[in-house]
Amino acid sequence: MLTFLLLVFLSYYPYGSLLSGILLGGSLMFLLGLVDDVYNLNAKFKLFLQVAIVTVVYLLGVKIDTIFNPFQMGEVVHLAWWLSYPITLLWIVGICNAVNFIDGVDGLAGSVITVNSITLAIVAVSMTPSNSISALIAFILSGSMLAFLAYNFNPAKIFMGDSGSLFSGFLLASLSITGVMKTATLAILLPFVVLAVPIIDITFSTLRRILKGHSPFVADAEHIHHKLLKAGLSQNKTVVTITFVAIVGGAIATSLVGSIGHYLIYMLVLLLIMFGLSLIAITRKKNINPEQILEEEQHKNEEQ
Numbered sequence: 001m002l003t004f005l006l007l008v009f010l011s012y013y014p015y016g017s018l019l020s021g022i023l024l025g026g027s028l029m030f031l032l033g034l035v036d037d038v039y040n041l042n043a044k045f046k047l048f049l050q051v052a053i054v055t056v057v058y059l060l061g062v063k064i065d066t067i068f069n070p071f072q073m074g075e076v077v078h079l080a081w082w083l084s085y086p087i088t089l090l091w092i093v094g095i096c097n098a099v100n101f102i103d104g105v106d107g108l109a110g111s112v113i114t115v116n117s118i119t120l121a122i123v124a125v126s127m128t129p130s131n132s133i134s135a136l137i138a139f140i141l142s143g144s145m146l147a148f149l150a151y152n153f154n155p156a157k158i159f160m161g162d163s164g165s166l167f168s169g170f171l172l173a174s175l176s177i178t179g180v181m182k183t184a185t186l187a188i189l190l191p192f193v194v195l196a197v198p199i200i201d202i203t204f205s206t207l208r209r210i211l212k213g214h215s216p217f218v219a220d221a222e223h224i225h226h227k228l229l230k231a232g233l234s235q236n237k238t239v240v241t242i243t244f245v246a247i248v249g250g251a252i253a254t255s256l257v258g259s260i261g262h263y264l265i266y267m268l269v270l271l272l273i274m275f276g277l278s279l280i281a282i283t284r285k286k287n288i289n290p291e292q293i294l295e296e297e298q299h300k301n302e303e304q
Helices: 002-010 016-039 043-059 081-101 108-127 133-149 161-181 190-194 196-211 224-230 235-257 260-286 290-303
Strands: 066-068 076-078
Touching (some): 016 133, 016 161, 081 161, 081 196, 108 133, 108 161, 108 190, 108 235, 133 161, 161 190, 190 196, 190 235, 196 224, 196 235
Antiparallel strands (some): 066 076
């Protein structure tokens, strides 16, 4: 009921249809993931429901229907619906499942989502300052993930589940469409740079399964994080390594579209986040709290 009232309320505002699509799609993806967490749905049936959700969202205006021609500066290419729909479908469903795939180590999905959402927010603000709604939602997502990560690092007390990963993946995919893809010549490439980690993982995972003659819907233990764990890295080191790759992708994307000021702000914010996440991981591992660390440091300084 609350979701319905919010949809009606938002429909009267600028970009109301887009907001309604994002809100409705995110809610439906969350519910789908929640049901899957409880009842372990068949993979093909879950994919069918994802397609249905994206179809509804597409009709509400969250779609890739225009792109900028990279070979002709300033030229806008309008896509017919029969081309726009499958591209939008592939993008949103792909990113949703890509985020779901990387949720295999405590703190990994949340860390990557945090970096990706902050990057999308800063890129959106840099490219379209007048339309800040996409950036606002992205910042809200990053803040939510930071709070979640405080309890999700190894050893985790709470878990994201399919409900969280599908919801977050949908937001990243839809925000990359509404806030980035339609705004400049390089925009069509930027989401691939920003979301490089989940895109690379799902691409190689799908190709690997197909080449081995396995169904792409059958889970395995050959994702990027699995390979790093097999190489001897701990869970926390695996998270830091993959998150660093996500930060590099975000830095590249930010440097392509923003001023040096935006780039420096981005790096400063992410460095602070990485410091905070490292502090959380250390304190969780030692089963102490940050206040205890600060008290110990202060005590050492007084002794000196």
